[in-house]
Amino acid sequence: MAKKLLLIDGNSVAFRAFFALHNQLERFTNADGLHTNAIYGFNTMLDHMIKAVEPTDMLVAFDAGKTTFRTKMFDDYKGGRAKTPGEFSEQMPYIKQLLDAYGIQHYELKDFEADDIIGTLAGQADAAGYTTTVVTGDRDLTQLTTDHTTVAVTVKGVSEVERYTPEHVQEKLGITPKQIIDMKGLTGDTSDNYPGVTKVGEKTALKLLKEYGSIEGVYENVDAMKKSKMKEHLIEDHDLATRAKVLATIKRDAPITVGLADLAYAGPDVDKLAEFYTEMDFQSFLKKLHVQSDEPEKPIEFTVLTSANLDELAQFSDHVDFYLEMPTPNYHTSAFAGFAIGADGKWFISRDVELLMKPAVSDLLSSTSITKDVFDMKRTMVGLNRLGIQLGTVDFDLLLVSYLLDTNDNSNDLGSLAEQHGYSDLPSDEVVYGKGVKRAIPDDDQVFFSHLARKLAAIAALKPELLKKLTANEQAPLYDDIEKPMAIVLAQMEMAGITVDSGTLKAMGSQFKERLSEIEQTIYQEAGEEFNINSPKQLGHILFEEMKLPVIKKTKTGYSTAVDVLEKLAPEAPIVANILQYRQISKINSTYVVGLLDAIHSSDQKVHTRYLQTLTQTGRLSSVDPNLQNIPVRLEEGRKIRKAFIPSHDGWQIFSSDYSQIELRVLAHITGDANMQEAFKEGDDIHAATAMRIFNLKSPEDVTPNIRRQAKAVNFGIVYGISDYGLSQNIGITRKQAKSFIDSYFREYPGVKAYMENIVKTAHEQGYVETISHRRRYLPDIHSKSFNQRSFAERTAMNTPIQGSAADIIKIAMIKMQDRLKAEGLKATMLLQVHDELIFEAPKEEIPVLEKLVPSVMDSAVKLDVPLKVESHFGDTWYDAK
DNA sequence: CTCTTCACG
DNA sequence: ACGTACGTGAAGAGT
Numbered sequence: 001m002a003k004k005l006l007l008i009d010g011n012s013v014a015f016r017a018f019f020a021l022h023n024q025l026e027r028f029t030n031a032d033g034l035h036t037n038a039i040y041g042f043n044t045m046l047d048h049m050i051k052a053v054e055p056t057d058m059l060v061a062f063d064a065g066k067t068t069f070r071t072k073m074f075d076d077y078k079g080g081r082a083k084t085p086g087e088f089s090e091q092m093p094y095i096k097q098l099l100d101a102y103g104i105q106h107y108e109l110k111d112f113e114a115d116d117i118i119g120t121l122a123g124q125a126d127a128a129g130y131t132t133t134v135v136t137g138d139r140d141l142t143q144l145t146t147d148h149t150t151v152a153v154t155v156k157g158v159s160e161v162e163r164y165t166p167e168h169v170q171e172k173l174g175i176t177p178k179q180i181i182d183m184k185g186l187t188g189d190t191s192d193n194y195p196g197v198t199k200v201g202e203k204t205a206l207k208l209l210k211e212y213g214s215i216e217g218v219y220e221n222v223d224a225m226k227k228s229k230m231k232e233h234l235i236e237d238h239d240l241a242t243r244a245k246v247l248a249t250i251k252r253d254a255p256i257t258v259g260l261a262d263l264a265y266a267g268p269d270v271d272k273l274a275e276f277y278t279e280m281d282f283q284s285f286l287k288k289l290h291v292q293s294d295e296p297e298k299p300i301e302f303t304v305l306t307s308a309n310l311d312e313l314a315q316f317s318d319h320v321d322f323y324l325e326m327p328t329p330n331y332h333t334s335a336f337a338g339f340a341i342g343a344d345g346k347w348f349i350s351r352d353v354e355l356l357m358k359p360a361v362s363d364l365l366s367s368t369s370i371t372k373d374v375f376d377m378k379r380t381m382v383g384l385n386r387l388g389i390q391l392g393t394v395d396f397d398l399l400l401v402s403y404l405l406d407t408n409d410n411s412n413d414l415g416s417l418a419e420q421h422g423y424s425d426l427p428s429d430e431v432v433y434g435k436g437v438k439r440a441i442p443d444d445d446q447v448f449f450s451h452l453a454r455k456l457a458a459i460a461a462l463k464p465e466l467l468k469k470l471t472a473n474e475q476a477p478l479y480d481d482i483e484k485p486m487a488i489v490l491a492q493m494e495m496a497g498i499t500v501d502s503g504t505l506k507a508m509g510s511q512f513k514e515r516l517s518e519i520e521q522t523i524y525q526e527a528g529e530e531f532n533i534n535s536p537k538q539l540g541h542i543l544f545e546e547m548k549l550p551v552i553k554k555t556k557t558g559y560s561t562a563v564d565v566l567e568k569l570a571p572e573a574p575i576v577a578n579i580l581q582y583r584q585i586s587k588i589n590s591t592y593v594v595g596l597l598d599a600i601h602s603s604d605q606k607v608h609t610r611y612l613q614t615l616t617q618t619g620r621l622s623s624v625d626p627n628l629q630n631i632p633v634r635l636e637e638g639r640k641i642r643k644a645f646i647p648s649h650d651g652w653q654i655f656s657s658d659y660s661q662i663e664l665r666v667l668a669h670i671t672g673d674a675n676m677q678e679a680f681k682e683g684d685d686i687h688a689a690t691a692m693r694i695f696n697l698k699s700p701e702d703v704t705p706n707i708r709r710q711a712k713a714v715n716f717g718i719v720y721g722i723s724d725y726g727l728s729q730n731i732g733i734t735r736k737q738a739k740s741f742i743d744s745y746f747r748e749y750p751g752v753k754a755y756m757e758n759i760v761k762t763a764h765e766q767g768y769v770e771t772i773s774h775r776r777r778y779l780p781d782i783h784s785k786s787f788n789q790r791s792f793a794e795r796t797a798m799n800t801p802i803q804g805s806a807a808d809i810i811k812i813a814m815i816k817m818q819d820r821l822k823a824e825g826l827k828a829t830m831l832l833q834v835h836d837e838l839i840f841e842a843p844k845e846e847i848p849v850l851e852k853l854v855p856s857v858m859d860s861a862v863k864l865d866v867p868l869k870v871e872s873h874f875g876d877t878w879y880d881a882k
Numbered sequence: 883c884t885c886t887t888c889a890c891g
Numbered sequence: 892a893c894g895t896a897c898g899t900g901a902a903g904a905g906t
Contacts, residue, residue, distance in 0.1 A: 187892085201892035535904055536886055555886070557905095562887065587888060591901055618898060620891085627900045630890035638889075663891090663897095717896065726896035787893055799897045803891090807898095835891040835898085 005125045005263065006055035007118045008046075009136035010062040010106065014095055016137035016154045017041025018088045022767060022780055025087060027422065030281040038091040039280060043098060045135070045154070049161075053133050057263035059121065060099055060106040061114035062092075069111050070247050077247060079193045094280070101272040104265060107258050115141060116251035122149050123252040124260055135161065140189075142169050143180040143250060174206055182215045185245030191785050196244045197237040204230065215245050284424040298425070302453035304445070305341070305348040310360035316343050319395060320364060321373045321456040324353075324383045327433075327441055329412075330625055331379045332494070332601075332608045336387075337441045340452035343460070347453040351445075353387060362389045371395035373459050375414045377484070378613060381491040396463045400483050403614035404475050405466065407777055410614050418458040421466065426458040427451070478773045482808065483613070485815045489830070490611045490621070492818065497606030498628070498831045498841070504644040505593050512589040519582045526575040533582055536561045547573060584637060592632060592641045599626040606648065611833070618800050619775045619807040620835060629834045631878075642879035647841040654881045655828070655847060655874040657854045658837035661686055662806045662868065663719050669864040670772065670801060673751025680866035687712040693748040694741055714741050718752060719802050721795025756798050763797035771804035772862070773812075809868070810836060813861035820857055824849070839878065847874050 018038035021028060028037035050058075070077045099106045109117055118134055122144050125132045132149040134141055142151045142164040152161035162168075169177050186205040188196030200208075212218045219238060225231045234241075270289060277286045303309065320343045326334035338351040341361065355361055364370060366389060373396040374380050381391045402409045402417050411417050415428035432451045433439050442448045470476050524530045527546065531538045540559035543549045549569050553560040563580065570576045599607045612622045623629040631645075632638025647654060659665075664686055668676040679689040688703045691711035697703060703711075713731045720726070728738035746753035760782075763769050768778045777800045781793035814833060821828055828842035828850055838858070842850055855870035862868075875881045 190892095199892080203892080532904080534887095534902090537904075557885065560886085583888080587902085590903080591889070595901070612899095616898065620898060622899055624900065627890085630888090630900065632889060634890080720897040723895055725894070730896075788895080791893095791895070795896070803898060806891095837891085 003057060003125075003128070003130040004053060004055045005057045005059075005121075005130045005132040005260075006049060006053050006265075007121060007132060007134045008049070008058075008060040009114050009118060009134070009138060009141065010060040010095065011114055012137040013045055013135060013154065014038050014042050014092065015088065017045060018085075018091070019780060019783055022783065030279065034094070034280075035087040035091060036094075036280050036282070038088055039094050039098060040282060040285075042095050043282070043285060046098075046102065046104075049133070049135055049152070055133070055265055057130070057260065058104045058265040059117075059258070059263050060104055061117035061121075062096075062106060062108040063114050064108040064110045064112065067111070068113055070113070072111075074194060074243060074247060076193050098273075098276060101276045102268045105258065105263050107256070109254060109256055112251065112254045116254040117256055119144055119250035119252050120254040120256055121258075121260070121263075125149070128260060130260070140180070140184070140248065141250065142173075143177050143248075145169055145177045175209055179209050179214065181245050181248045182209055182213075184248030185215045185241045186218075188240070188244050189248065192247070194244050194247050195237075195240055197241050198233040199230065200233065215241055283422060284419060287424045300347075300425075300450050300453045300457060301345070302340075302342075302347040302349050302449055304449065305350040305355060307355065307358070309348075310355070310358055313341065313348065313360050313364055315346070316341075316364060317370060319343055319371045319373060321459050322365065322380065323375060323414075323452060323455045323459070324356075324380050325441070325452060326379070326383055327439075330610065331382050332386075332610070332625075334383070336383070338448065338452060340449075340456050342453075342456055345457070347456050349449040349452050351448075356384070356387055356389055366390040366392045368392045373398075373463055375399050375417075375455065375459055376412070378487040378491045378494075378611075381488065382495060385491070385495060394484065394487075396459070396467065397484065397487070398459050398462060398466070399614055400487065401466045401470055401479060404479055404483060404775070405469055405473065407617045407619075412614075414455050414458060418462060421462055423458055423462055425461075426454045473776060474774045475776070478775060478808075482773060482811050482815070486811050487613060489814050489818045490613060493830055493832065494608055494610060496829050496831055497601070497604065497608040498839075499604075499606050499646050499648040500596060500600050501644045501646050502597055502600055502605070505597050505641075508640065508644075509589060509593040509597075512585050512593060516582065516585055516589065519578050519585070523575060523578050523582060526573070526578065533579060534586060539579065543569070543576075547575070549573060549576075584635070588632060588638045588641065592638065596626055596641070596644070609832075616807075617777055617796075619771060619804040619811075621807075621833060628832055639879060643877045645878035646876070649841075649843070652841050652843050653847055653874050653876055654878050655840045655842050655850050655854070655872065656837060656878075656881045657858060657870050657872040659806075659810065659858065660869040660871055662809065662836050663802050664715055665864065665866050665868060666772075666802050666805045666809070667719060667752065668866045670805065671749075671751045671755035672865070673749045673755070676749050676752065677866050683867075687715060690715055690745070690748075694744040696744075710741070714745055717742075718745065718756075719799060721756075721798035723791075723795075759797050759801065760794050763793070769797050769800050771801050771808050773805070773808040775804050775808060777804070806836065809862050810838070810858075813858045814838065816861060817854065817857050820853060824853070826850075839881070850874075 021037035021041050025035060025037055028035060028040055030036055096106055107117060122132050122134060126146055126148050130148065134144055134149065134151045136151065137154045139153055142153065145151050145164050145166050147166065151164040153164065155162045166177055175183060183205050186196050186200050186208060187202060188194050208218050212221055218234065222231065222234050274286060274289055277289065320341055323340045325337040325339060327337050328334040336353040338349065339353060339356060340347055340349045342348050365384065372391065372394045374394060376399040377394045377397040384391050398417065409417060409420050413428050415426045418426045432447065433441060470479055520533065523533060527542050531542055533539060537558055539561050543561065544551050544559045549572050551559055552565045552568055566576050566580050596607065601608060607626055609623045609628045610625050612624060615622050632641050645654065665680055668680055679686055687708050688700060691697065691703045691707045694711060694714065695707060710731050713727060717727045722742055724735050724739040724742060727741065728735045759769060763779050763782045768776050770776050779793045779797055781789040782797065784790045784793065810833065817830060817838065821830065826846055826849065828840050828846050830838060830840050832839040840850065851872055855872055858870045859868040873881045
C-alpha cells in the first residue's frame, strides 16, 4: 500500500491553536484549573488532518528548547520575542499526552528545531516514495514542498489550511520552493529577528532572484551591476545575507534517532483517549469517541402533543422553553414544520401548528407572567404572529445572548451555537435535515421530534451559565434594556413592511431596458465586436488587450475594471464613459428594479425586510430580503427608485429623521477632546471647523468648498482608523500631504490622538473593545504576527467603539420612539432604520407632531458630552422626504 | 461557491 | 519594507 506520511510542527500548531481560541481562554479550563484551549485546538486540527490525509505514518516534531545551532551561530536569533505566556507552556506536556493516547510518535532533538526534524524526515520519505503532508503555522516551511511533499499552513483558526505545492508556491510567491531561502537571505526575517540586506524587501528580492536565481548567483554578478545604492548595500551586507540564508535553511540531515520505520500510525487507543478527554473535560470529543465506537446516542424523552393531552401543559406556571421550526430562513414566508414546548426535561412536540392556536398553548405563549426561553425571539414572534399568536415576555434568547457575549458566535444554527458553548447533545440542523437541495424535514417522527426536544434541552441547559457570563461582562442592561426590546420593535417594523408601487418600478424598468440596449449597441461598435459587458473578464480583454488601454490596477484574477479605474481611463477612449453609464443603469435595473419587484408580497403590495440583529461585528443592524439599507440616494438616476416607496394609505406621507454626524459626535464624546467638543457645543459646521484648524485658517470665509471636502475626508478617515495611504487615495493627494494633514489633525485634537493610542493598547491588553453600552468585540488578530492582520485589528479597535456606540444610540432611540408613538396614540408607524436614520409613514395631519416628537426622542436617547442633532424631512414618497 | 463590482451608512 | 481606510448585501459571471 502506498505510504502516506503526516508530519506536524507541534510547537507552531499548538501556538496557533492557543491564539485561535485565545478569547475563549477562560472557558477552556478543566476542573484542576488547567487551561486547555491549545490542547483542544490541537486536537481539532489533528482530527481534521487525519481525516483529510488518512495517513499510514505520522510524527509530531517539537522544538527541544531555547538554544539551537542557530542561536549558537547568531545570539539574537528569535530574540526580542514576547515571552511565551504561562497559560500556553502549561499545556505542552498535555499535548504530548494526547499524542500518546492517539498512538502518534512525537520527537524532539537537542540543538535542533522542529523544522529540521520535519525537513530531514520529509527528505527521507521523498526518497522512499512516500506521499508526505507537513502541517505547520509557519510559512517558511513551504521551502520543503516537492512533487511528493505538500505543506499545509494554517490560515484561520486551526482547521483551515492553505496547501502549498511547488506550483502553488510559484504562483503565490513568484519563486520556486528552493528559492525561499534565498529570498529570506536577502530580506532577513523580522519575526525571527535576523537582518538581510539593507533596504531589500520582498519586491527587490523577487527581482534579483528572477534575474540571478539564487544568492550565490546574485554575488557572482554583483560586480557587473551598474552603480546603485542597492549594489552598495548588497556588497556591504554580503555576510549578513549568507548568514541569513543559512539561518533560514531547514536541515535535511539532522542527526535524528527516529526513522521512517518507527512512524506507523494505527489509530488511537480509545480507552486511553477517553480517560484523557475526561481529565481535560472535553465533552464534545468524548461524545464523538462514543459515536465512533458505535455506542448509541443517548435518546431523549418527549411527549407527542395532541388535542387530547393539551391539559398537561397546565403544569408550566413559571417559565417554558419554546421553539417554532420554520424550515426556510425567511420567516415571513416560510412553512411551519412543527414546534416544541416544555420545561425542566418535560418536552412536548408536534408537527401540527394548528395546536398552537388552542388556548392551552396560545395562552401560555402570550402570557406575560410565564416567561419564555427561546432561540431567536424575533423570528419566533413574527412566525407566531402569522398564526395569530402574540409572544409574551421573553426571558432568555440564546441567539441574542450568544451574540452579545461574542459577536463572532453568530451562527443561526442552534446546534452549532450550542456546540460553541461546549454543549454537545444537539446535532446541527445540517446533520439532521441535510443541506442544499437535499435539505428536508425528516418524515420519521422519532428523528424529528427528538431533534426538536434536544433544541429545547440545549436552550434550557445553556441559560444559567450564559446569563451569568452576561452579568460578569456588565452586559445585562445591554441585553435587557436594548437588545430584547429592540427585537420586539424590529419584529413590528418588519411585519408592518413598506409599500412599494410596482407600477412605478415597471415603468422605470422598461425605460432602463431601452437605454441599456442603445448604449450596448454603441459599446459594441466602439469595441468592434459583441461581448458581455457585465463580465469583468470579457471587458478586461476588450479594454486592455484589444484596445490596449493602460492597466491601472489588477485583481487576483485579472484586470480590474472598477469605477475608479474606468474613471481614470475615460479620457483615453469614449467607450469607457459608455461602459460606466451602462454599469450604472444595469446595476439600478437588476438590483433595484427587478430585485425589488421580486421581493414585493402580492398579498399586500409591501416588502417585508428582515433585520439581522446578530450579525455585524459592531452592533449595527443589517437588512436582507430585500436589503432596504442600500436603496440608491447619491446619484439622481438611482435616487428615483425611492419614488416607488409610498405610504400604505391615502392621505399619508413618508417622514424621515436622521442624526447629523452622529459618529463624529460620538468620537468627540468618547475621546473627550475639548476642541472637538467645543465645536459641536457651539453648533459649528464640524468639517469647516476642522478645516480651519488643520489648515490654520483665520476666518470661516477662507474655507473653500474644496478645503472643506478635504477636511471632511480627514474626519472620516479618523473614524475608520486612518492611514496616510488611505487618505491620499481617497482625496487624490500625495501620501506626504496626507501625513501632514493627519499630523495637524492630531495636534489640533490631542484628545483624539490620545484616545486612538489608548484604545489600541486596551485592545492588546484585554483582547476586546467596548461601546458606551458595553457591547463587546473581540479582536484576536491584535496579537497577530502578520503586519496586515494586526494593522487591520488595530483600525478595527479604533472604529468599533465609534460605529458601535452610534448603533447603540439609535437602537435606544427606536425603543423609546415606539413607546412614544403608542403612548401618544399616533397612527404613525416606524418602518425602516438605515443606521443613522428612521423612516415612518403617517397621516398628513400627524406630520407636524412628528416634526417635534421624533427629533426630541432621538436627540435625548442618551446623554453625551456633546449635543446630538437631528434633521427631518417628509413628502409623498421616500424620494420626496428630502 | 467564490470573485468582482457597486449600492448604502 | 510592508499594504491599507470602517461596516454591510445583492447580482452576475465563471469556476
